[in-house]
Amino acid sequence: LPPxxxxxxxxxxxxxxxxxxxxxxxxxxxxxSRNPKPRAKSLPAPxxxxxxxxxxxxxxxxIRGSQxxxxxxxxxxxxxxxxxxxxxxxxxxxxxxxxGGQIEMAAALMLSLPKDKFPxxxxxxxxxxxxxxxxxxxxxxxxxxxxxxxxSVIVDRDDRSWRSRLVLAKRLAVDAEGCARERFxxxxxxxxxxxxxxxxxxxxxxxxxxxxxxxxxxxxxAAECAxxxxxxxIAKTDLVVGETGKFDSAPGTQAWDAKGLRxxxxxxxxxxxGGNADAYxxxxxxxxxxxxxYLNALVLQxxxxxxxxxxxxxxxRSSLRATKGFTQxxxxxxxxxLQELGAMAGxxxxxxxxxxxxxxxxxxxxxxxxxxxxxxxxxxxxxxDVKDKAPPPLAALGLDSKYNGVxxxxxxxxxxxxxxxxxxxxxxxxxxADDGAFKPPV
Numbered sequence: 001l002p003p004x005x006x007x008x009x010x011x012x013x014x015x016x017x018x019x020x021x022x023x024x025x026x027x028x029x030x031x032x033s034r035n036p037k038p039r040a041k042s043l044p045a046p047x048x049x050x051x052x053x054x055x056x057x058x059x060x061x062x063i064r065g066s067q068x069x070x071x072x073x074x075x076x077x078x079x080x081x082x083x084x085x086x087x088x089x090x091x092x093x094x095x096x097x098x099x100g101g102q103i104e105m106a107a108a109l110m111l112s113l114p115k116d117k118f119p120x121x122x123x124x125x126x127x128x129x130x131x132x133x134x135x136x137x138x139x140x141x142x143x144x145x146x147x148x149x150x151x152s153v154i155v156d157r158d159d160r161s162w163r164s165r166l167v168l169a170k171r172l173a174v175d176a177e178g179c180a181r182e183r184f185x186x187x188x189x190x191x192x193x194x195x196x197x198x199x200x201x202x203x204x205x206x207x208x209x210x211x212x213x214x215x216x217x218x219x220x221x222a223a224e225c226a227x228x229x230x231x232x233x234i235a236k237t238d239l240v241v242g243e244t245g246k247f248d249s250a251p252g253t254q255a256w257d258a259k260g261l262r263x264x265x266x267x268x269x270x271x272x273x274g275g276n277a278d279a280y281x282x283x284x285x286x287x288x289x290x291x292x293x294y295l296n297a298l299v300l301q302x303x304x305x306x307x308x309x310x311x312x313x314x315x316x317r318s319s320l321r322a323t324k325g326f327t328q329x330x331x332x333x334x335x336x337x338l339q340e341l342g343a344m345a346g347x348x349x350x351x352x353x354x355x356x357x358x359x360x361x362x363x364x365x366x367x368x369x370x371x372x373x374x375x376x377x378x379x380x381x382x383x384x385d386v387k388d389k390a391p392p393p394l395a396a397l398g399l400d401s402k403y404n405g406v407x408x409x410x411x412x413x414x415x416x417x418x419x420x421x422x423x424x425x426x427x428x429x430x431x432x433a434d435d436g437a438f439k440p441p442v
Contacts, residue, residue, distance in 0.1 A: 061087055068096055072405050077102045081109070095432060099303060099403050103426060107133045110430070128154045129431035135163050136429040139170045140422065144184060152191045162208070164191035166266055169215045173274035185215075203229050203260020210267040219271055219279035223288055226267045230291045233257055233264075234440075258435035261295050262428055268292035269425060290319040293417065294336055296424035301437030303427060305343045308403045311420040313340040338372055338441040345380060348388045348407070353380045372441060 068083035077100020084092035090113055097106035110130035131150045138147035144167065151163035168188040171179045179185065200208075206229030213222035233256050268288055270276065277285060297312035316336045337359060344352040359365055359373035380386060403423040408414075427433060 103137045132429040144171045157193045161193040164188045169270045173276045201257050203257040207263035207267045223271045223280045227287045256438045258438040265295045298437045299424045299428045299433045302434035307415045308420040308423040311415040315417045
């Protein structure tokens with residue numbers, strides 16, 4: 001605090017300033033009453049987000065996008081988000097924060113924006129996506145009350161019930177005694193809504209049933225239900241020769257249920273968490289791992305080819321090759337590889353072309369998939385300038401290969417499967433998954 005004499009002088013100056021302001025106001029009022037004409041000059045109107053967005057030229061968007069990519073490559077997620085916000089790209093800023101591991105900042109940004117500024121990519125509101133993201137993050141830290149609080153304030157009743165069931169199932173997997181002691185199931189039940197299975201798809205019903213079975217302690221039934229539903233969805237599309245000579249989906253086949261497959265990803269996470277992973281048949285566990293990695297890699301398709309997606313595809317192929325007795329998964333390892341090579345082709349065309357060439361010339365691969373690989377190789381060959389556009393920057397080589405969009409080809413894969421699956425979990429909870437990625441590579 002200032003000395004008393006200084007404080008007295010400050011009070012005198014404040015009183016004098018108030019008196020001067022009052023005299024100025026009275027003078028202006030008298031002048032306006034004598035001359036009611038409006039002033040010729042006025043203060044400029046504040047610039048809105050719409051005008052910022054309209055004033056952002058394509059060149060400015062390209063510059064800011066390249067700056068954001070460079071900042072992400074060096075691990076500066078906040079700087080990348082600032083580049084996107086300078087052109088009013090709130091979706092891009094949220095993606096940058098998530099890719100850099102700034103989960104709380106991404107949720108805060110989503111909550112601070114009006115509904116029309118962040119409507120939600122996956123068909124839900126930005127506020128609901130932010131609360132779902134916070135609930136998923138709190139579960140990873142074991143803050144169960146906070147996770148339930150975040151899930152219970154979701155506006156959409158079906159999503160609120162689903163997220164609350166996931167919170168309960170995840171806590172039962174790692175802390176069953178604490179869950180019973182605190183009567184946590186009764187708290188979660190207050191957010192449940194009546195089931196309307198007739199209004200939902202088969203995959204969504206299977207995901208809900210699998211989580212319910214895991215909550216009841218029947219992990220074998222939960223894993224079997226989730227695996228059967230995922231296999232049924234992916235087997236809807238068969239490769240046949242179309243009229244143009246290219247391989248296409250068979251007539252009468254339906255598209256994959258993207259929402260159902262994304263919910264099945266959450267169900268696979270529940271049956272793979274804590275002690276649940278050892279409570280059912282080991283062979284079935286291998287199928288759970290395959291689907292979990294493969295579908296989570298498709299969840300991350302909209303993020304570009306990142307270390308997380310690379311790790312998930314790698315583990316999906318490894319689990320496919322680890323057993324010879326797969327009876328429900330309809331595709332061989334080359335099918336999963338084609339998904340990854342299609343994602344690589346935009347940023348790493350040289351490495352993608354090498355992979356396409358290996359599959360197209362492999363005698364053990366199905367002819368339909370070899371044809372698809374040849375077409376992918378031809379598309380890359382048609383380009384005039386074929387070179388990898390995003391080599392790992394020197395500053396990033398000393399960093400851990402986290403979820404920041406940098407794929408370091410000079411070393412082996414460094415991102416563990418659980419970290420990659422967690423990145424996909426956050427990406428899906430934020431509503432950033434692209435439903436168009438859930439389709440075969442044809």
